[in-house]
Amino acid sequence: MARGGLSKTRLARLHGALETHVASGDMPGLVALVSRGEDTVVEAIGAQSFGGAPMKRDTIFRIASMTKPVIAAATLLLVEECRLRLDDPVDAFLPELADRKVLRSLESEIDDTVPARRPISTRDLLTFTFGMGALMVWPPKYPIQKAAAELGLAPGPHQLDIDADEFMRRLGTLPLSCQPGERWLYHTGSDVLGVLIARASGQPLETFLQERLLAPLGMRDTGFRVPAAKLERLASAYMMDPAKKELTFFDDARASRWSRPPPFAAGGSGLVSTVDDFHAFYRMLLDKGRHGRERILARPTVELMMSDQLTASQKLGAEIFFGHGASWGMGGAVVTRRTDIFAAPGRFGWDGGYGTSAHLDPAERLIGVLMTQRMMDSPVPPRVFRDFWTSAYQAIDD
Structure with missing residues (x-):
């Protein structure tokens, strides 16, 4: 098991790699968190909307399919x-x-x-x-x-x-x-x-999640809507208009759909969250179901959730999601073969189509959470995801 943390010298590369995507206009801003051992670093870059308030560590994002592992748990x-x-x-x-x-x-x-x-x-x-x-x-x-x-x-x-x-x-x-x-x-x-x-x-569903997962884990900013008192922390969401070839609002934070209770609390895509909230959830999984002195899930349950659950025949036709080096556990993907710097066997997690990514690596004791507000253009992860994960893994200090 890995014992070290993160190299401060190498972590300096993280900001530059991510800032490039904001400076180019690919997105207004982002927040990224990398944690390993006792080391945690957070980068808040750019703005919550084009011309808007600065991005902050506690900015709230729509996490789309990153909702899935929460629902599985x-x-x-x-x-x-x-x-x-x-x-x-x-x-x-x-x-x-x-x-x-x-x-x-x-x-x-x-x-x-x-x-x-x-x-x-x-x-x-x-x-x-x-x-x-x-x-x-x-x-x-x-x-x-x-x-x-x-x-x-x-x-x-x-x-x-x-x-x-x-x-x-x-x-x-x-x-x-x-x-x-x-x-x-x-x-x-x-x-x-x-x-x-x-x-x-x-x-x-929202009540069960609040009582059994969110409150025990201290996930104060995670839910199916953003209360009025927190709306100033909600980032606007953008999507690419293929005709105009420019970013347009998918959900303007000033009149957000997430400002009111949804008709359907979607277990596949409905939550909002922050990097620290999601770090708490993944830290619980990394710690085999424990949060501080409290046990949320049993160790065997977490191991089941993060284990490959699919046969080769069940994955046929899903290559666009898994390639040839990953599979599915319960609520998230499981890496089965190292095919990249960051594609380590046992790595578990999932991305969100509104522009978010969160995974944990049990062997390296590493957690990464990236929140952007630019919708993905295809199931293939965008460059900002790859640059984030490459920067996180190259900073491992042993």
């Missing part, structure tokens, strides 16, 4: 209490997903189906193998993609404008794209897990 809390079981059907809590039909093939019309070979389990949802999710084909060509879009369920950057029950009702009208346990499909499993947590716990 919350689900596993209920598994530990035997209120959920990994391989039990979820039918009792999610009757909308009972007695599933499955497309005969991806090319099939949505009424060309066969019966599911077995029910959907909690494990299927945690590992994204329950049979529904994003099909990475643009423009959409499969009938199931078009049917999901017509119902407002196509995975995308915008948060849902329907409540959880209506989300499940609409989802239940669609067949599965493949048999439960057969194939990894991105995203939708986390949104369904959020509903499962609420129904199994008897509490709204």
Whole structure:
């Protein structure tokens, strides 16, 4: 196990590598945190919006899919209490997903189906193998993609404008794209897990998260909305307009969607957070479920969450996410083979499509959190992510 910290001389490269992306106009600003051993460094560069207030350490960002590992941890809390079981059907809590039909093939019309070979389990949802999710084909060509879009369920950057029950009702009208346990499909499993947590716990998702994870970990700025008193700390979010070839508002902090409670607390993408809040969550995972003197999750639970859960056949078609050196645990990716300076076996975490990245490396005892407010243009991580992780790993001091 690594014993050292971070080289101060080499850490000086971090600021320059990140500042380049702000100075070029790629984004208004960013906040980055790197932690190893007793060493923690934070860089706050640029502004919360173009021409806006300076970026600060406690600036709040929409973290998009970085919500997924939080939801996985919350689900596993209920598994530990035997209120959920990994391989039990979820039918009792999610009757909308009972007695599933499955497309005969991806090319099939949505009424060309066969019966599911077995029910959907909690494990299927945690590992994204329950049979529904994003099909990475643009423009959409499969009938199931078009049917999901017509119902407002196509995975995308915008948060849902329907409540959880209506989300499940609409989802239940669609067949599965493949048999439960057969194939990894991105995203939708986390949104369904959020509903499962609420129904199994008897509490709204936001309440359960607050009481069982966020408050115990001191994550004061993490939630599904930003209170009025904190709005001045919310960064605006931008996306590239392909026609104008310039950055435009995705969500202006001055009139943010995240300033009010959402109709649907999306377990796959809905949270806001800060670098220090997310550092606390990942530090708990790095410490095998402990936070100070308090145990949040059991060590075996954390080890399960951060272990490779997929077979080679389940990953077929997901190369755009995993390449040939990673897989999926529960709520995040797991590196399985070193293919880069920062791609160390056992490294766990995930990125957020609104421009965020957070991973931990158990072997190196390293945590990195990068928050930007520029939406990703593709599933391939942008250069600012790669420069951040390269700079973090090259600063390891032993």
